[in-house]
Amino acid sequence: MRLLERPGRWLIILPPLLFLTVFFLIPFAFAFKISLAETAPRVPPFTDIFTHTPDGHIQVSVSLANFKYLLTDEVYGIAYLYSLKTAFFSTLICLALGYPMAYAISRASKTTQSILLLIIILPFWTSFLLRVYALEGIIRDGGILNTVLLKLGLISQPLKIMRTSIAVYLGIIYSYLPFMVLPLFATLEKLDNTLLEAAADLGSPPWRAFLDVTVPQSIPGVIAGSMLVFIPAVGEFVIPSLLGGPDNLMIGRVLWDEFFGNHDWPVASAVAIAFLFLLAGPIAIYQYYNTRQQEA
Amino acid sequence: MERRFSPVLFAALCLGIAVLYVPILVLIAYSFNASALVSVWGGFSTQWYAELMHNRQILDAALLSLEVAVASSTAAVLLGTLAAIALVRFARFPGRLMLTGMVNAPLVMPEIITGITQLLLFVSMLQMFGWPHRGFTTIVIAHIAFCTAYVTVTVQSRLQSADRSLEEAAMDLGSSPAQAFVEVTLPIIAPALISSWLLSFTLSLDDLVISSFVSGPGASTLPMVIYSKVKLGVSPDVNALASLIICIVGSCVIAAGYFMRRQEKQRLLEMQIAERG
Numbered sequence: 001m002r003l004l005e006r007p008g009r010w011l012i013i014l015p016p017l018l019f020l021t022v023f024f025l026i027p028f029a030f031a032f033k034i035s036l037a038e039t040a041p042r043v044p045p046f047t048d049i050f051t052h053t054p055d056g057h058i059q060v061s062v063s064l065a066n067f068k069y070l071l072t073d074e075v076y077g078i079a080y081l082y083s084l085k086t087a088f089f090s091t092l093i094c095l096a097l098g099y100p101m102a103y104a105i106s107r108a109s110k111t112t113q114s115i116l117l118l119i120i121i122l123p124f125w126t127s128f129l130l131r132v133y134a135l136e137g138i139i140r141d142g143g144i145l146n147t148v149l150l151k152l153g154l155i156s157q158p159l160k161i162m163r164t165s166i167a168v169y170l171g172i173i174y175s176y177l178p179f180m181v182l183p184l185f186a187t188l189e190k191l192d193n194t195l196l197e198a199a200a201d202l203g204s205p206p207w208r209a210f211l212d213v214t215v216p217q218s219i220p221g222v223i224a225g226s227m228l229v230f231i232p233a234v235g236e237f238v239i240p241s242l243l244g245g246p247d248n249l250m251i252g253r254v255l256w257d258e259f260f261g262n263h264d265w266p267v268a269s270a271v272a273i274a275f276l277f278l279l280a281g282p283i284a285i286y287q288y289y290n291t292r293q294q295e296a
Numbered sequence: 297m298e299r300r301f302s303p304v305l306f307a308a309l310c311l312g313i314a315v316l317y318v319p320i321l322v323l324i325a326y327s328f329n330a331s332a333l334v335s336v337w338g339g340f341s342t343q344w345y346a347e348l349m350h351n352r353q354i355l356d357a358a359l360l361s362l363e364v365a366v367a368s369s370t371a372a373v374l375l376g377t378l379a380a381i382a383l384v385r386f387a388r389f390p391g392r393l394m395l396t397g398m399v400n401a402p403l404v405m406p407e408i409i410t411g412i413t414q415l416l417l418f419v420s421m422l423q424m425f426g427w428p429h430r431g432f433t434t435i436v437i438a439h440i441a442f443c444t445a446y447v448t449v450t451v452q453s454r455l456q457s458a459d460r461s462l463e464e465a466a467m468d469l470g471s472s473p474a475q476a477f478v479e480v481t482l483p484i485i486a487p488a489l490i491s492s493w494l495l496s497f498t499l500s501l502d503d504l505v506i507s508s509f510v511s512g513p514g515a516s517t518l519p520m521v522i523y524s525k526v527k528l529g530v531s532p533d534v535n536a537l538a539s540l541i542i543c544i545v546g547s548c549v550i551a552a553g554y555f556m557r558r559q560e561k562q563r564l565l566e567m568q569i570a571e572r573g
Contacts, residue, residue, distance in 0.1 A: 009389065012378050012386075013378075013389055015374075016382070016448070017391050017394070017395050020379075020395070020444065023414065023417070023437055026417060027417040028413050030413065030416040030420050031412060031413040031416050044419045044420075044423070100309070101308055103305060104305040104306065107305070118549075119313055121549070122546060123316045125498050125546075126545055127498075127502045127538070127541055128502055128504075129502065129504050129519050129523060129526070130538040130541060130542060133526050133530070134319035134323040135319045137323055137334075137530055138322060174315060174316070227404060231404040231406065232404060235408050238523075242527070255408055259412060259509075265416070272408075272409050272412050272413065275409060276409060286404055287397065291400075
């Protein structure tokens with residue numbers, strides 16, 4: 001308020017507001033519109049929803065056929081469920097791995113802390129695609145993991161990891177682990193140490209103090225981290241496409257194939273819209289905790 | 297309370313860090329493999345790096361990706377900083393809730409949804425206004441949208457912790473509000489601007505899914521070329537290219553981190569001196 005006079009404020013507010021409205025929000029309206037159209041052999045490959053009749057009226061022709069198709073062809077249901085299941089268990093494993101890591105970092109001295117944080121953030125900055133590719137080098141049939149295990153005599157023939165669900169899980173956990181650790185660290189770092197001291201003074205053993213004091217206070221971090229892993233993981237395309245097999249149908253892959261393989265834009269839009277409804281709950285939870293944390 | 301590592305915590309931390317780093321280190325080691333067979337070690341060689349320099353397709357794609365990344369991260373820093381100022385300094389204005397939602401949603405929105413919706417917008421716009429044609433322009437616009445979100449979040453947290461009283465002091469001494477902001481607060485948030493530019497740059501350089509949707513014929517970014525090669529399996533020249541990108545991005549990040557830490561220390565020192573004097 002004090003920064004600028006009222007008219008001047010709009011010079012600051014309008015550019016990002018307009019840009020994001022036009023190029024992030026309005027696209028969803030177009031996707032919704034096209035999900036109600038039908039495929040047509042032309043450019044762009046779908047029918048018009050609004051057409052002008054010769055007598056000057058506007059005719060609206062919408063069809064729910066694409067959404068019905070999603071319900072009748074079982075491949076979509078299977079892909080949705082498989083995506084949700086994979087994302088859910090990957091998130092749990094990331095939490096199990098990430099919590100002790102974040103806790104350890106929050107207990108370290110300030111200098112060690114900044115070095116450890118850099119170590120965690122560095123992979124987050126490095127190419128996602130290239131990290132998935134690097135993982136393929138480890139787990140493929142003739143990769144390092146199988147070579148080492150064979151040399152050690154622990155296995156007699158190579159483990160089949162590539163093109164299985166296990167590869168998809170490994171890929172998601174490997175790629176999204178930093179997304180879990182960073183928000184967890186942010187809440188654990190703010191933890192009030194005097195509460196732990198109080199618990200110790202009152203005779204709590206450290207594990208009791210951890211469960212009664214640390215865990216409840218870190219819940220916002222647990223939720224933020226879980227959502228940051230779960231939501232993108234449900235829509236993951238690169239990982240199932242490069243590491244998974246034909247059975248590991250995730251919804252992102254179905255959408256990609258529908259769009260690039262079948263050129264069926266209306267069905268692809270319907271998949272995206274249905275997917276968005278499915279994610280509305282988790283996204284709302286994330287937004288809620290995020291704004292609360294920002295205002296705290 | 298004394299802060300110390302228990303052995304269990306230490307082991308968990310080491311395991312997690314190993315999980316993150318071993319694949320990358322193995323990849324870099326294999327990029328120096330003389331053998332064309334990716335499973336066999338055939339001695340040390342830099343031949344795959346030399347071959348990259350003669351691959352037209354990869355060089356063109358790398359150039360396009362760099363141009364896109366510079367253009368979109370620069371625009372995103374401008375838009376994102378404005379959005380952060382609006383959200384931190386203006387307690388209420390029409391559209392505030394919408395702006396908050398739009399800067400947070402891209403952080404979690406699956407890329408595949410953002411990609412397809414933006415493509416459908418561009419196609420419809422082209423039909424209606426004859427602009428934009430799919431290619432460089434559409435990729436840059438799409439990248440600006442998601443980079444702006446990251447910039448806003450980074451700058452926002454920095455701006456919240458910046459001390460308003462310095463700006464107020466400048467205004468008491470006769471500065472206009474805009475002048476006070478530019479001369480006092482801008483230098484304080486400058487490290488956040490630099491780091492968010494770098495973050496946007498790497499995010500843009502890395503994007504595969506959104507670019508694949510909004511790009512047109514003839515405009516292939518580096519990740520798109522890498523993806524189509526990786527689809528065919530592990531190969532030594534991709535190992536070399538990947539190692540090169542990882543090393544360049546990695547050293548940029550470390551340099552940026554070092555630079556910002558130094559600047560931060562300098563600032564704290566100056567403030568201590570100012571308080572004493």
